[in-house]
Amino acid sequence: xxxxxxxxxxxxxAQKCAQxxxxxxxxxxxxxxxxSLVEMLPPIKTALCFEEFSTILARPSNESFFRQKGFTLETxxxxxxxxxxxxxxxxxxxxxxxxxxxxxxxxxxTRSWHGALVRQxxxxxxxxxxxxxxxxTPSVFIHPRxxxxxxxxxxxxxxxxxxxxxxxxxxxxxxxxxxKEEALGLQQxxxxxxxxxxxxxxxQNDRYYKHVLANNREILARTPEDCSFDYRLDSPAExxxxxxxxxxxLRSTHRVVLASLGPKMFGLMSFLIATQFPEVSVWRxxxxxxxxxxxxxxDLKRATILKVVWQPSERLAHSR
Numbered sequence: 075x076x077x078x079x080x081x082x083x084x085x086x087x088a089q090k091c092a093q094x095x096x097x098x099x100x101x102x103x104x105x106x107x108x109x110s111l112v113e114m115l116p117p118i119k120t121a122l123c124f125e126e127f128s129t130i131l132a133r134p135s136n137e138s139f140f141r142q143k144g145f146t147l148e149t150x151x152x153x154x155x156x157x158x159x160x161x162x163x164x165x166x167x168x169x170x171x172x173x174x175x176x177x178x179x180x181x182x183x184t185r186s187w188h189g190a191l192v193r194q195x196x197x198x199x200x201x202x203x204x205x206x207x208x209x210x211t212p213s214v215f216i217h218p219r220x221x222x223x224x225x226x227x228x229x230x231x232x233x234x235x236x237x238x239x240x241x242x243x244x245x246x247x248x249x250x251x252x253x254k255e256e257a258l259g260l261q262q263x264x265x266x267x268x269x270x271x272x273x274x275x276x277x278q279n280d281r282y283y284k285h286v287l288a289n290n291r292e293i294l295a296r297t298p299e300d301c302s303f304d305y306r307l308d309s310p311a312e313x314x315x316x317x318x319x320x321x322x323x324l325r326s327t328h329r330v331v332l333a334s335l336g337p338k339m340f341g342l343m344s345f346l347i348a349t350q351f352p353e354v355s356v357w358r359x360x361x362x363x364x365x366x367x368x369x370x371x372x373d374l375k376r377a378t379i380l381k382v383v384w385q386p387s388e389r390l391a392h393s394r
Contacts, residue, residue: 094118107372155190213370243267245328251336
């Protein structure tokens, strides 16, 4: 499948069209965010329940919530991307007869799961258009962790480790988060000739943005102003369009590496861009099971949905 179009849409539109829904069930209360906004749930509902940290914080109450809503619960490891692909394939095939449209809450999924969802949509052919509503709710602000996090994974995501011309220099496009100097460590590992930074903002009085600036002080000071961009969390389609244009301009002269250390929506965009430009690599940085679990609550007023329509590859080829 290939991307035909993308745009932003409302919860109401997604609710009206979706025949299936997939969510993550973890230890954060935020796992319930999007589901709590959907008044009429679709007939096919699957909750991917993390194998890790299965009894702490909000995890037991989340499982109870999704069971009461009629979800089928599936236990999946945070890095079991192949199982996520298989589950998505089953959900799509079960909903094809009604014109497949899926609501996917990515808010508390891992980047490994994000990659699996996009990889399945990119590599499989279903013979008809599929509409995906990627929903995201940021959390109500909590302060970043003190000190530096120990990372378990710093590597390309499975299926997104492109091999391009080795003589090209590396261009690293990094979506910043607010953990202290995490981006600087990644930059030192990649040693790119060009670094471009994307900073998430929610407008005035955005406490998260202030910590992004403070905790990335050194890499921001090293990066020219024309290589550092703000992007709006509430405008994912505009950000994706600008992001794709930037990558398209770089890919003929650089080995492009994408990495998201901040909001999950920017990470999802990285995978979507890699479906359009397969020579691009997508890296993940994660503390894995070594990270200290923390609860978070969904900021429901800031929920966003990116609508992506996928078209069979052979149809695109015939239309050229």
